Amino acid sequence: MDSYRVIVIGCGGLGSSALYRLASELGPGVLGIEQFELGHHRGASQDHSRIIRLAQHEPHYAALAAPAYKAWDEVEAESGQQIVTRTGGLVVEDRVARRxxxxxxxxxxxxxxxxxxxxxAYERLDADELVARWPQFRVDGGEQALYQAESGIVDAARANAVHIALARAHGAEIVAGTPVRAIRPDGEGVAVVTDTRTFRADRVVVASDAWTNRVLAGTGVTLPLSVLQEQVTYYSTPHLAEFAPSRFPIFMWHGTHNFYGFPVYGEVATKLGQHMGGHETTAEERTFEPDPVRRERYAAFVDRHLPRFGGPELYSKTCLYTVPPDQNFILDTLPEHPQIVVANGAGHAFKFAALIGRLLADLALERRPSQPIDAFTITRPALTDPSFPRSFHV
Structure with missing residues (x-):
């Protein structure tokens, strides 16, 4: 067998970050295994942009928000590449729609x-103040808004590529196009079985998102994860200057549906999505065809509240969310096999990815995590009680 100190399974947002953090400490002896090509579009860590924000409504995420910014700063400093673009950010609450x-x-x-x-620091705005600041919006009068200047965009595809490059610079090896068929605890280590080779590692980090249970099958562990097919639409707005990152913030709109949007970035187009609006599927059965009902829903929202944000549809694309019943992360070791670390981002982790990589390295190297992650244990009731209700944050 080929032996390594740590093997990371899955080289998306969380896996590539963990690979970098581990390699920066251990040098050679770290291996990343990706079942598809690097940068593929089959999972969750794809596309140009994700929202990064200090705005969190739960204490276990608020505690991680500022450290996540610091972690991205470290990655940018080492790589010389810009990953985070600060645009400012809005949370808009349509209180009439949500009554x-x-x-x-x-x-x-x-x-x-x-x-x-x-x-x-933040600002609260009523509907009139919101439109006075950003006349791109059209409101009904019952909206309340919250503005925070540090919010912005983290470039997902670029971040993954940077993490991979930094991991290689520190001596990590990466094998792509290689599905993992089984992981088997082997004494104090783990055997990692692929179609052509079996590797052995002292520690394994499973960051396989929608394929997590398939990878964990050899351990006897099955997690209650729901896989949802989500989608975003890019609009070729003719009003580019109005929606430049320097003039228009990222936003979240909490109404009948929860929408989120971006200024022109990555493509010469604006971008709109809906949080947690997708149907349940599996990694094998998902399609890449956008839902026409959601396309129409997006268009109706744009027509009503952001008419100059829209334009001819450039394209719509789908991705997967893999979500525990409480929609909280999983960042923990298996109780019966502590040499195996499991990471799940619950459909909203990319803003924290640079930090989560360090936390996964802490777990793999048997250190106390540098930030509080008690809310993300694998033994919490949401993952161990079959009667625990799904309570997604929609």
């Missing part, structure tokens, strides 16, 4: 409570 909905902490006050706790 009577059970939002929990997912309202303006939930975000401001966390901002106040962590000393983050």
């Amino acid at each position: 009577g909905a059970a939002t929990g902490s997912r309202n303006i006050e939930g975000y401001t409570d966390m901002f106040d706790q962590y000393g983050v």
Whole structure:
């Protein structure tokens, strides 16, 4: 067998970051295995842009937000590449549309409570103030908004490529186009079985997203994960200057549906998506065909609230969210096999990816994690109690 200190299975957002952090400490002796080509479009870590923000409504994510920015700063400093673009960011709450909905902490006050706790500067705006600042919006009058200047875009595809390049610079090996068929605890190590070779590692990090349970099958562990097919649409707006990153912020719009949007970035087009609006599928059965119902829903939102944001559709594309019942991350070792680390980003981890890589390295190297991750254990009721209800943050 080929032997390594640590093997990382899956080289998407979380896996590539873990590979870099491990290689930066261990040098040679770290291997990344990717079942498809590097940079593929079959999972979750693809496309040009993800939102990065300090705006969090739950304490276990608010605690990680500022350290995530610092982690991205470190990656940019070492690589000399820009990954994060600050645009400012809005959370807009359509209180009329959400009247009577059970939002929990997912309202303006939930975000401001966390901002106040962590000393983050922000501005609250009513509907008139929102339009006065950004006349691109059309409002009905019942909206409330929250603006935070540090919000912006993290370039997903670029970030993955940078993490891979840095990992190689530190001596990591990477094998692509190589599905892992099984991992088997082997004494204090792990055997990793592919079609052509069996590798052995002291520690393994499983960052396989929609394929997690397939990879874990040899351990006897099955996690209650839902795979959802999500989608975004790019619009070839003719009003480029109005939606340049320097003039238009990223936004989240909480109404009847929860939309999120980007200024012109990556493509010569704006971008709109809906959080948690997709149907359930599997990694094998998913299609790459966008849902026409959601296309029409997006277009209706743009027509009503951002008419100059729209234009001819450049394209719509799909991706996968892989989500535990409580929609929280999984960052932990297997209780019966602590040499195996499991990472799941629950469909909203990319903004934290640079930090999560370090946390996964901590777990793999048997250190106390540098940030609090008790909320993300693999033994919590959401993952161990079959009767635990799904409570996705929609």
